[in-house]
Amino acid sequence: MNDIKTAFKNKKAFIPFVTAGDPDLETSEKLIEQMSKSGADIIEIGIPFSDPIAEGAVIQQADLRAISAGTTTDKIFDMVSRAGSKVECPLVIVTYMNPIFVYGTDRFMKKCGECNISGVIVPDTPFEEKEELAPYCEKYGVELISFASCSSENRVKMIAKQAQGFLYCVGAENKSVSDTVSVAKSVSDIPCVVALEDATARQARSAAEYADGIVCDTAVVRLIEKYGRDCKEPVCEFIKSMKLAITQ
Amino acid sequence: MxxxxxxxxxxxxxxxxxxxxxxxxxxxxxxxxxxxxxxxxxxxxxREYAGRPSRLYFAEKMTRDLGGAKIYLKREDLNHTGSHxxxxxxxxxxxxxxxxxxxxxxxxxxxxxxxxxxxxxxxxxxxxxxxxxxxxxxxxxxxxxxxxxxxxxxxxxxxxxxxxxxxxxxxxxxxxxxxxxxxxxxxxxxxxxxxxxxxRDFQSVIGREIKAQLFEKEGRLPDVVMACVGGGSNAMGAFYEFIKDENVRLIGCEAAGLGVDNPKNAATVANGTLGIFHGMKSYFCQDSYGQIAPVYSISAGLDYPGIGPEHANLHDTGRAQYVPVTDEEAVAAFEYLSRTEGIIPAIESAHAVAYCMKLAPTMDKDKVIVVNLSGRGDKDVAAIARYRGENIYE
Structure with missing residues (x-):
């Protein structure tokens, strides 16, 4: 299993996201390999869900494209186990609680362990409900990655103190995501990452000034939506340019 | 935690x-x-704005026509805005x-x-x-x-x-x-x-009123309290006061659309499995990978793939019973209550009326059923007309 911590060692991590099965699993598999070669430090692989309430329309559309193409959790694990053997960087799974729970949380995390998945991100499972996942993650050596939002400083601290892998920092109304990062850093040395929706090199550079890693999800999914099976080249070009921006 | x-x-x-x-x-x-x-x-x-307490009405004609248990309708349809x-x-x-x-x-x-x-x-x-x-x-x-x-x-x-x-x-x-x-x-x-x-707390006024009103009219507890269930707020409001009265049967009526064996239904307890969605662990209509199913009911208010968690628990413990009611049965009940009592119920509430029409004749005349009539049916008239092939548009 690739260690998440090393992805942040002496550098800012660039973390692209791909919805598994959009437009098909073969494309996702090749894309994951190419993303790793193009400089991705961690890759987030989304298991599509019919109702991704924490995501906007772009990712929901990608999820629906993947599901209509016949993508299932089992097929994704098969794909990830093939792709995982060819990539250097850690892979993390992003999905909602229901696909995990209905698959069987123990069985799901066991599969993650077998497929060399380093962590899981479950946007609809907050700190209060993490017992639903944590014991199984621990059993199979999968890190449970948390979200933090500065709508409450106390919550950021509570979450950061127990965080594993990296901390996914988000903003809140009238407060910038950099506030979340600075509160988290006041109590923990957990790497803090932020997501950029419309990622430009300039935005990435300025986010890299306070964050340890940059996640690009919507921007990558838009490229996949636009280019379909021919998305590898534009996505890799994008990753290289972003990686360059945060390395300079 | x-x-x-x-x-x-x-x-x-x-x-x-x-x-x-x-x-x-x-x-x-x-x-x-x-x-x-x-x-x-x-x-x-x-009291002053919503018009509470809502009436508990003895549906005498319906009772006589069905020939079994006495039927009372809790008239949440008479509240301001026409529902609970x-x-x-x-x-x-x-x-x-x-x-x-x-x-x-x-x-x-x-x-x-x-x-x-x-x-x-x-x-x-x-x-x-x-x-x-x-x-x-x-x-x-x-x-x-x-x-x-x-x-x-x-x-x-x-x-x-x-x-x-x-x-x-x-x-x-x-x-x-x-x-x-x-x-x-x-x-x-x-x-x-x-x-x-x-x-549930804000809706539980329904059950408290039913208990007091029925006590005044009949001097006893009801034998059955029934209501339609989508997410389940009117049913929970009607049931909550009676959970501890173990001899009162609680029945939730789910939307079975074209039938529980047809993919076009929304009967969560009948067809759903345990899942975690919309903030809660409960029963959901979903596939074997946890993708939420596209559900269907003629009733937009019951057209939901889940059920409230307290209902899921009442089902698990057997304290309440959940039964499927099809579109056709609900529409027939919608028309029946309109003709028989001069009350046009919401198509949601008509699901409960439909099951009452099945149950009442099987019960003795000294038994009492309370149906929570959660809303009025004005909003549904055009849709039901279209269901019956009449080309009416609002």
């Missing part, structure tokens, strides 16, 4: 960004629920106002909860925005205009199946983006804690 559990069901499965707002709402609810000033304000509005939804909206909007919120948002299926939220928002001077599946804005067009008249903005949701579940998704997304001035008035006994408890 997990809060708001009913057996294994319930919990708070929402994005972290909503947790602070949910915690603040829970604190406010606990602070005000027993505050004498709040209780008095709530009581006054329930106003009970919860007055409660939540009053709390939102006390919390300093200036804007409320809500999801709606049939439009009844949207209309009730828009109504109370108008009364209390709150800005109001409603999320409604595009499909539902078409089949309940009159309610869309009603909400607009009341000063609310109505957003037609065009994602997913464009029905109630998608309206909930959008309302949650909207709340995540605007927490400081906005309260999400969740309309049913579902979602993350504390909503299933708060909504």
């Amino acid at each position: 997990s809060k708001g559990r009913f057996g294994v069901h319930g919990g708070q499965f929402v994005p972290e960004i909503l947790m602070n707002a949910i915690n603040e709402f829970e604190e406010a609810y606990n602070k005000y629920r027993n505050d004498p000033e709040f209780v008095s304000e709530l009581d006054t509005l329930m 939804k106003i009970n919860n909206c007055i409660g939540q909007c009053l709390i939102a106002k006390k919390m300093g919120k200036t804007r409320v948002i809500a999801e709606t299926g049939a439009g009844q909860h949207g209309v009730a939220t828009a109504t109370v928002a108008a009364l209390l001077g709150l800005e109001c925005e409603i999320f409604m599946g595009k499909e539902d804005t078409i089949r309940q067009a009159l309610n869309v205009y009603r909400m607009k008249l009341l000063g609310a903005k109505v957003n037609a949701v065009e994602t997913g199946t464009m029905t109630l579940k998608d309206a909930v998704n959008e309302a949650m997304r909207e709340w995540s983006c605007r927490l400081s001035d906005t309260h999400y008035v969740l309309g049913s006994v579902m979602g993350p804690h504390p909503f299933p408890t708060v909504v």
